Amino acid sequence: GAGVSQSPRYKVAKRGQDVALRCDPISGHVSLFWYQQALGQGPEFLTYFQNEAQLDKSGLPSDRFFAERPEGSVSTLKIQRTQQEDSAVYLCASSSPGSSYEQYFGPGTRLTVT
Amino acid sequence: AQSVTQLGSHVSVSEGALVLLRCNYSSSVPPYLFWYVQYPNQGLQLLLKYTTGATLVKGINGFEAEFKKSETSFHLTKPSAHMSDAAEYFCAVWNQAGTALIFGKGTTLSVSS
Numbered sequence: 001g002a003g004v005s006q007s008p009r010y011k012v013a014k015r016g017q018d019v020a021l022r023c024d025p026i027s028g029h030v031s032l033f034w035y036q037q038a039l040g041q042g043p044e045f046l047t048y049f050q051n052e053a054q055l056d057k058s059g060l061p062s063d064r065f066f067a068e069r070p071e072g073s074v075s076t077l078k079i080q081r082t083q084q085e086d087s088a089v090y091l092c093a094s095s096s097p098g099s100s101y102e103q104y105f106g107p108g109t110r111l112t113v114t
Numbered sequence: 115a116q117s118v119t120q121l122g123s124h125v126s127v128s129e130g131a132l133v134l135l136r137c138n139y140s141s142s143v144p145p146y147l148f149w150y151v152q153y154p155n156q157g158l159q160l161l162l163k164y165t166t167g168a169t170l171v172k173g174i175n176g177f178e179a180e181f182k183k184s185e186t187s188f189h190l191t192k193p194s195a196h197m198s199d200a201a202e203y204f205c206a207v208w209n210q211a212g213t214a215l216i217f218g219k220g221t222t223l224s225v226s227s
Contacts, residue, residue, distance in 0.1 A: 042217030056213040101146050101208040105157035
């Protein structure tokens with residue numbers, strides 16, 4: 001079956017613009033995660049959903065970052081008033097019921113803020 | 115707090131040589147440990163995982179790792195490197211809250227012919 005998909009794959013935004021990044025998880029996966037990967041670093045956790053409920057958003061770096069998953073499937077990560085330090089690859093992952101730790105990652109969205 | 119340390123940001127081996135990528139973790143609870151591989155412009159792919167049971171775990175592409183509680187280590191090995199193994203490798207631990215993976219900074223593996 002299809003894996004996790006993310007769109008767009010690449011996004012260039014001018015400083016101050018708002019962006020929206022989309023994640024389509026594997027069908028049937030109730031858990032969905034967002035990570036931020038800066039250049040040359042490992043991924044860092046942003047937020048976690050179980051179905052439509054956002055159970056952990058402790059990793060969101062500021063109130064400019066907002067994530068939603070209204071119907072428990074597709075998720076959107078929104079960044080308002082982008083800053084240069086927001087430039088990174090944003091990875092989405094999903095996992096099946098009963099094994100949240102075994103995550104399947106999408107290809108990521110590379111965001112460049114100029 | 116839990117953390118992962120990967121020793122060596124860059125490892126170079128010759129084709130056919132042993133691959134050893136080091137990972138040490140810090141955790142106050144029995145850890146769930148993972149190794150992921152990332153090829154350029156791609157997402158992360160799970161190589162192997164340790165949750166409970168046998169401490170030597172085998173993964174895809176001939177990789178294996180051994181959980182050593184006394185050393186708080188989970189080193190990744192492969193007996194014979196292939197050119198196709200060149201990639202970025204990340205060690206990770208499942209966080210205590212059960213909501214996220216905590217990753218190390220990664221090790222770039224280069225394989226020369």
